[in-house]
Amino acid sequence: MSFRAEHVARRLALLAAAAAGAFAIVYILFLATTTDEFGQGNWRATNFGSAVHNPQAFFEVLLDALTFAGLLFIVASGFSLIFGLMRVVNMAHGAFYLLGGYIAYEVQQRMTGSGFALQSTDVSTLDWVVPWLVAMACIGLFGLAVQQLLLRWNQGQDLRQALITIAVSVIVADQVIAHFPRTVPAGTQQFGGNAVSLTWPGWTNQFVDLHVAGVSYSLARLTMLALGVGVGIALWLWLQRTKTGMVIRAGVDDRQMTSALGINIQVTFAIAFLVGSALAAFGAVVGGSQSSIAQGQDGQWLLFSLVVVIIGGMGSLAGAAVGSIMYGLVFSFAVAYLPTTGDNCCTQYSVVLTFVLMALVLAFRPQGLFGKAA
């Protein structure tokens, strides 16, 4: 009886998901209109109108989604890597992101010495790569220290480890606000946790004509996507083609058997934590160059990482990629195509869709799209 009810409920949910997805596509492609046609307050009024009406805007939003997905993947793949191997939910991943971003900012400021409003023409590739490497090294080593000191002796107690990383995130986030940013423009007061921006190197500051529907797109954002794809390929090669990667995959599948074969799994754990933490800093440097680093982003990026891996499935590289793309699409299209008119011009309902997306995926696969059953 209850079994049948559950079966029917799941069918209904599947139907609802398909209907919602189909409606979203039809709406974006055809139904959406601009405020000029129907006026303010109409539920179909959006900024650009439908894809048929304005293909250029549509392709730009699509590119926004994919480039954002590239950034999401960089951060979330680190989170997922750590979880997949060690079953540690690193709740401090967002705090690592924040710290990494501020470290990179300080290094870039020291290198260029141009003060607060740094122009991208003043930044050479080296001025971006060195802060990026320094931030990754710092956060990687910091993550390694956290793992060795706080997480190594209680392996297997996954809830306790999650609580420990929450404590770490509270301390790190508070310390970051207390000490960063250190470099502020002359004459202004240093104010903890203020928003600062990293700056992309000069050559990215241009638009590329893609010859599709007249779209010219920011090279910096395309770089972001390329970096995401690059991280994906590098991780894939590392996990599939190297000995360390083989050991990691073996460890994910059966930790005890792997160590029984005489492999020092502790070294592998340490490497995975180092790389996973460093990826948080990698993402922060990219994200901080594209927008900014500010207090509160630790929680935001923890949410992003959680949503991506909940959708995609914990510990799966492909899952992180698919989760990033799905979340990037929902996030960007919701911001661009949901009606935001009337008295409440600035209302953003897109966050509700985050929940809807997650709920729909979990209704069918509690372990996420690519996750293995627990």
Added chain:
Amino acid sequence: MRLGSSKQIAERAIGAGALVVAALAPFLFSDFFVNSILTQALILGIGAASLIFLSAYGGMISLAQAGLMGIAGYALANMVTQRVPGGETKGLLLGWDPTVALIAAILLTTAIGLVFGAVASRSYGIYFLMLTLTYTVIAFLFVGSVTLIGGFSPVAGVDEYTPGFIGDIVNDRQRLYFISLIAAVLVYVLVRYLVRTPFGISFQGVRDEPVRMASLGYNIALHRTLAFGIGAFIAALGGVLYAWWFGQLSPTIMGLDATIQLLVIAVIGGLRRIEGAWLGAVAFLLINNEVTNRIPASGLPVIGGTFNTVIGFIFLAIVIVSPDGLMGLWDRLWELAGRNRPPRGTADAQPATEASG
């Protein structure tokens, strides 16, 4: 007739003593202490109790409780405040009857809790923890970004429209203290009663042996969903009280910091026993008050930072030294003291099994 172990007798005596002190508190302590520490502790204790209820009896550590408290508070604030000339301007300003609004806010939160619970009902352990954390962050971002119901600046005036049986809590803060005390006692009694009902027993069965319970014909997902709804109901009670206590609502009452604060309270008190909620809340607020008073404006000496750094280290120490918090410490002390005595009576909360990963 069984009299219970000496530990149970001791606990009952301490509990009765605490209740007497709590009832007399407004005559014993300063107004500041009663309002800022005790009232807030009772309210946050209710929130933490909803967390501990789910964790102790269901093995589900939910980080959604702060979000649910905030949802209840925001629902109440939007329903109850009125559109008057020169009055408040934020929120929907529906101007409903306060009693109706109070009931509607609690029911709405419980309904949202049931939806949340249904989505999470097949996730366990850290998956459940992560999923419920996203609930809170989504709720936080929702009230922050949907300017219609709030936005990032505060919605004020919620404490000016209270039902008749609650009375004036703006000027008479002792009233709010006693109301919170009654609510806390009711929540405690409700939880103790619930876990003895057939539902409560099977819920604990679901915690310990989900596979066996499923093969006996129990609907695991339904049990966990309903329990999450009950947790949401308790959190909603805490949420409306918190809204009255603050008088205004801003998204920070349900943000990541608030979530961690509730979790810290529950962990300090102990995740396995419901009494720990209020013990943890009092301990947390006392530490908060003491430490905050001592920190210079420039931040902590040497390392810098605020109270958050201190509570982070305290939290870390508790998780490392005694994961079951103060109540766990108390249980362990009795075990040490009772080594040579006959075995103690059955405690109603058996140790939760390690979450299946």
